[in-house]
Amino acid sequence: MDILQLIQSNLLTPIVLFFLFGIIAARIKSDLKMPEAISEFLPIYLLAAIGLHGGIEMRKTGFEEMLVPMLVAIGLSLLFTLNHYQILRRLGKFNIFDSYALASTYGAVGAVTFSVGLSFLKNQGVSSEGYLAAILAVLEPVAFILAIFLTNMAVSKQIRTKKQSFADDEELEIGMKQSSTKLSQVLKESITGKAIVILLGSIVIGYIIGKEGFEPISIVFDELFTGAIVIFMIEMGIIAGQRLEDIKKVGIFLTAFSIIIPTFNGIIGVLVSTALGLSLGGAVMFGLLLASASFIAAPAVLRYAIPQANPSLYITSALGITFPYNIIVLLPIMFTISTWVHGEGTIDLFNYVSKVFI
Numbered sequence: 001m002d003i004l005q006l007i008q009s010n011l012l013t014p015i016v017l018f019f020l021f022g023i024i025a026a027r028i029k030s031d032l033k034m035p036e037a038i039s040e041f042l043p044i045y046l047l048a049a050i051g052l053h054g055g056i057e058m059r060k061t062g063f064e065e066m067l068v069p070m071l072v073a074i075g076l077s078l079l080f081t082l083n084h085y086q087i088l089r090r091l092g093k094f095n096i097f098d099s100y101a102l103a104s105t106y107g108a109v110g111a112v113t114f115s116v117g118l119s120f121l122k123n124q125g126v127s128s129e130g131y132l133a134a135i136l137a138v139l140e141p142v143a144f145i146l147a148i149f150l151t152n153m154a155v156s157k158q159i160r161t162k163k164q165s166f167a168d169d170e171e172l173e174i175g176m177k178q179s180s181t182k183l184s185q186v187l188k189e190s191i192t193g194k195a196i197v198i199l200l201g202s203i204v205i206g207y208i209i210g211k212e213g214f215e216p217i218s219i220v221f222d223e224l225f226t227g228a229i230v231i232f233m234i235e236m237g238i239i240a241g242q243r244l245e246d247i248k249k250v251g252i253f254l255t256a257f258s259i260i261i262p263t264f265n266g267i268i269g270v271l272v273s274t275a276l277g278l279s280l281g282g283a284v285m286f287g288l289l290l291a292s293a294s295f296i297a298a299p300a301v302l303r304y305a306i307p308q309a310n311p312s313l314y315i316t317s318a319l320g321i322t323f324p325y326n327i328i329v330l331l332p333i334m335f336t337i338s339t340w341v342h343g344e345g346t347i348d349l350f351n352y353v354s355k356v357f358i
Contacts, residue, residue, distance in 0.1 A: 006332035015119055016328055018230050022237020027244070034235040042232040043296065046115045047195060048202045049221040049228075050133045055206020056214055057130020066131040069276055069286065073135050074142055076272065076290055080265055081107030081143045085150070087261070092253045094313075096154050100147040101302050101309035102254075105318050106261055107143025109136055110292035111195060112236065116327045117288040119226050121281045124335065128281035132289065137199045139289060140297060148305045195297055236323070243320040250316050258293075258321035263330060266291030270334050274341050283338040284331070291330055293318035 010016060025032045058066065084103035088094045094102065114136055121128055206214065214221075247255065269287030278286055295318040302309060 003333055003336045006336060007329055010120065010328060010332050013120075013123060014230050015116055015226070015233050019233040019237040019240075019324070019327070022234040022239075023241035023244070024237075025234075026238045026241025032234075033238060034231075038231070039235055042228055042235075043112070043195070044198050045228055046225070046232065047111055047199045049225050050111070050115060050118070050136070051199045051202025052206035052214060052217075052221050054130045054133025054136075055203040055208070056211055057206075058134060058203065059207045059210050061129070061131060066129075066134060069129075069132075069273065069278065070135050070138060072272060072276060073139055073286065073289060076265075076269065077107050077109075077139050077142050078146055080290065081146050084261065085147070087257065092257065095308075097151065097306050097308035098310055098313055100151045100154075101298075101306045102257075102314050102317065104143040104147030104302070105295075105298045105314040106265075106293045106322075107147070108141075108294035108298060109139045109289050110294050110296070110318075110323065110326075111136065111140075111199070112232070112296065113288060113292035113323060113326055114285070115225075115229050116233075117285050117331060119229050120327075120331050120335070121284060122226065124281075126281040126284075126335075127279070128285045129278060132282060132285050133199070134203055135286075136289060137196055137203065140196055140199075140294070144297075144301050144305065151306055236319075240320050240324060243316050246312055246316040247320055250313055250321075254313065254317050255321060258317040259325050262291040262293065262322050262326060263333070266326075266330055266334050267337060270338050271341065274338065280338050280342045283342070284334050287334045287338070288326070288331065291334070292326055293322045295319040295323060 022032075081103050084106050085099050088099040088102050089096070092099070114133075118128070250258075266287040269290035270283045273283040273286035295315060298318065299311060299315055302314065303311060
């Protein structure tokens, strides 16, 4: 099956169709909306299901097997975040705050996108390494911490260069102290946020109970998983549909950035993870981790950490452009590339990169 056929097939899956249904409902001004209790429950349920499977897989495979992929994922996430900033700042001409906010949004990961990816692989009859859920939990705060640290550095530099404008050195020290305190507060908020807490907690529980302990609750956290995503996609579609008008405001450059950057990051992720020995499905999910953008954690963290940034830019680009593109188009592309490279028999990363990009 080629990429176009796979994309067409993916368009007809319940998850994508319900997402498109949500968009249509929003565009026709329907009063359809998810009850608030369900909207809060479904993300927790999805993260708990992902975490439980991840913990079970970690117990089966051992921590040492996931150590190298995790370190590589962290390194790539940091590298990509820095690259995003340079592109946005130098080519897009965004200000420092918007550049760092957008860079971290696209350096972080999307748990909802990850959930859709798991369902996509299930439809293809392919499995992936469960320990990738642990990498998901680790990557979530990494890009935010880096971006916020660099933002504070930039602000501190401005404070130092404008030292004369302060009444005295004591006021300068107060400004520096406030800047450094913000990072520690954001670090705490990132790690103790409900998404990370439920994911890490579920991983630990899954590791403790193992496969046998999971059996009594499998009907809830396994068989109902896809159905829960379908319902959640209605809400995601409604929110995305409401933000379609905002796409005009983000401009052509950011629209292109929201498509090209995830594609580049995702393909690199597939190739690198294949070279590390991950399975066909594992390579797709590893690529999706690097390709996805955070649109749930990002607003919560960045609204406090970088209040000078424009939320409509990083929310609209991540949710209104990148998320639909990832689940409809990029997933089939990465799956096709992963199928191709795994079918070659040997891994020559240089040749693969050459064949894909040249």
